[in-house]
Amino acid sequence: MKLSFNESVESKEPSVAPTATAVAVREAKPTAGSGQALAVRGQYDDLVGEIQGDDLVLPRINLTQKVGELGDQFGPGVIVFQKEQVLWKDGLAPLNMVILHAQKRYQENTEFGSDEMGQVVDTLDEVKALGGWIDWRDSDSGKREAPPWAPRLDVICALEAPEGADTSLFPFQFNGKAYAAAVWTLSKSAFTSAGRTVLTARATFLRDGYRTGVWQVSVAKRQGPKGMYFVPCFRASGKTDEAFQKFLAGVYTA
Numbered sequence: 001m002k003l004s005f006n007e008s009v010e011s012k013e014p015s016v017a018p019t020a021t022a023v024a025v026r027e028a029k030p031t032a033g034s035g036q037a038l039a040v041r042g043q044y045d046d047l048v049g050e051i052q053g054d055d056l057v058l059p060r061i062n063l064t065q066k067v068g069e070l071g072d073q074f075g076p077g078v079i080v081f082q083k084e085q086v087l088w089k090d091g092l093a094p095l096n097m098v099i100l101h102a103q104k105r106y107q108e109n110t111e112f113g114s115d116e117m118g119q120v121v122d123t124l125d126e127v128k129a130l131g132g133w134i135d136w137r138d139s140d141s142g143k144r145e146a147p148p149w150a151p152r153l154d155v156i157c158a159l160e161a162p163e164g165a166d167t168s169l170f171p172f173q174f175n176g177k178a179y180a181a182a183v184w185t186l187s188k189s190a191f192t193s194a195g196r197t198v199l200t201a202r203a204t205f206l207r208d209g210y211r212t213g214v215w216q217v218s219v220a221k222r223q224g225p226k227g228m229y230f231v232p233c234f235r236a237s238g239k240t241d242e243a244f245q246k247f248l249a250g251v252y253t254a
C-alpha cells in the first residue's frame with residue numbers, strides 16, 4: 001500500500017489495517033501541490049472503486065517547539081502522536097521504531113515557528129523551475145541569503161507503543177507489543193539532525209533494507225540564533241530478526 005504525503009494526512013488510522021498482500025496500488029505521477037492518485041488493482045469482496053491519495057491516511061508524528069499550536073498545548077520538546085497523545089517527553093525512555101519507507105523531497109521554507117507548510121515537490125529540478133534553490137548564496141548587497149527551499153525526508157515507520165500509551169491508536173500486535181504505522185516528516189533542523197542519519201544508514205549498515213534495523217528515538221535541545229529549538233535524535237539500537245521482518249511486511253509495503 002503506497003500513500004501520498006500530502007499535508008492533509010492527519011486523521012487516525014483505521015482500526016483494521018490492510019496487510020501488504022491485501023492491497024496492490026498504482027501510483028500516478030503527482031503534480032506539485034496535489035495528492036497522488038491511486039487505483040485498486042486487485043479484486044475485493046468488500047471494496048470497489050477508484051482510490052485517491054488522500055483517501056488512504058496514516059497517523060502523523062510531530063515534535064513540538066516553543067512556538068506553535070502543539071507547543072502551546074503540550075509544551076516544547078515533546079513528541080506527539082496524532083496531535084493528541086504524548087509519545088515522548090523529557091525523562092521518558094526512548095521510543096522504539098523501525099523505518100519501513102523513506103522519501104526525500106523538497107519543501108518551501110516558511111517563517112520560523114509557523115504551523116504553515118510551504119509547497120512540496122519531489123525533485124530539485126522542480127525547485128529550480130519554481131525559481132528556488134537550497135544552498136546559501138551571496139545577495140546583490142553582499143549579504144548571505146538563506147535558501148527559500150530545503151530538503152526533507154518523509155519517513156513511514158512501525159512505532160512501538162510506549163508504556164502507558166492508548167493502544168487503540170496502535171492496531172498491530174506482535175509478541176505481546178502494540179504497533180502503529182505512522183508518518184514523520186523530518187524537515188529543516190530535523191532533516192539535518194535525523195534525516196541525514198536515516199539516509200546514511202541505508203547506504204551503510206542497513207544495506208539490506210530499513211526493516212532490518214531498529215531505532216531508538218528521543219529529543220535533543222539546541223541553541224540557534226533565533227533561540228532554543230528541539231531536534232529528534234535517531235540512534236541505531238540493533239537488528240530485526242526474520243519473524244519480525246515478516247510482521248513488518250504486513251504493516252506497510254512501498
